[in-house]
Amino acid sequence: MGQNADIRRRGSPSSDAVQMLPHGVASYARSYADGYISAWHDHPRHQLVYAVAGLMMAEAGGTSWAVPAGSGLIVPAGMLHEIRMAGEVQLQSLYIDPAASGAEMMAECRAVTVExxxxxxxxxxxxxxxxxPLPPRAHHxxxxxxxxxxxxxxxxLALPYPADARLQRxxxxxxxxxxxxHTLDHWAALAGMSRRSFTRRFQQQTGLSFGGWRDRLRCQIALRAEARGARLEQVAQRLGYASRQSLLAMMRRLV
Structure with missing residues (x-):
């Protein structure tokens, strides 16, 4: 009956078992509770982790990723990553054979909008x-x-982490x-750099201005808190915004 039938007989397959299937693109759907952690691991296949509902917080390729509902994270084969669930998450994953036609675009780790x-x-x-065997509809x-x-x-919503230890501080x-x-001058002094050197180095290392990086960090924190039922008024106060509306304006600008 083949490998697929063997997996079906054992009940709902694990994501590892799904990756053993002969399909060029194999699928896997599951729901996760708030706080579930998929600890550091990698896959022999490229993966698209798509959040149908809820929010995933991921670490991969030296970058933090907020993956809210309607977004997905592309993780290349062999790349270590960790995913944490914020709120109840409904997930659909695709595991793509690196040898499959068209799979080359999966070689870059990135978060995408799933339209x-x-x-x-x-x-x-x-x-x-x-x-x-794969029917024509599944192939297409x-x-x-x-x-x-x-x-x-x-x-x-990518948040790259700099390699420079001064910027990491x-x-x-x-x-x-x-x-x-704190002002930009304060952060530059903490790094032991001039304001000009700090801003230039930060842009080089992360691809973002310092202010842009800070906004993305705050947006990730707000999304995570919102997914867990926190009141945005309290979140805004914690993040240094004068009001809920000010925080929402920043989030809309990014998202």
């Missing part, structure tokens, strides 16, 4: 539950998914006190 067409294609493939869904993934816009301090009202 309605792509969301519908993923849902349809997951509903088919990895049939084998897989090919369309890869085409749409290649065109998916990047999410604006600043980022760690800000992560510990995200609402700190």
């Amino acid at each position: 309605p067409l792509l969301a519908g294609l993923i849902a349809a493939l997951c509903a088919m539950n990895n049939p084998w 869904l897989s090919q369309l998914i890869l085409i749409e993934l290649a065109a998916a816009p990047k999410s604006p 600043v980022c760690d301090a800000l992560i510990g006190a995200p609402g700190a009202p």
Whole structure:
């Protein structure tokens, strides 16, 4: 009966078992409770982790990622990553054979926006539950998914962590006190750098201005708190905003 039938007989397959299937694009859907942690691991296949509902907080490739509902994280084969669930998360994952036609665009770790067409294609493939032999519809869904993934816009919520230890000192301090009202000169002094050198080096290391990095950090914190039912008024106060409306304006600007 084959490997797929063996997995079905044992009940609901694990994500590891799904990756052993002969499919070029294998699917896996599951719900997770708030606080669940998928500890550091990697996969032999490329992965798209798509949040249908809830919020995932991920670490991969030296970057922190907030992956809210309607977004997905592309994790290349062999890349270590960790995912934490904030609020109840409904997840749909695709595991893509690196040798599959069109899989080369999965080689870059990035968060993407899953627009309605792509969301519908993923849902349809997951509903088919990895049939084998592969029927024409599943084959065509897989090919369309890869085409749409290649065109998916990047999410604006990546938070790259700098390699420079001086900048790491600043980022760690800000992560510990995200609402700190300090000026740019204060942060430059903490790094032991001039203001000009600090801003230039920060941009080089992260691809973001210091203010842009801080906004993304605060947005990630606010999204996580909101997913767990916190009142945004309290979150805004913690993050140094005068009002809930001010915090929401920043989040809308990013998201």
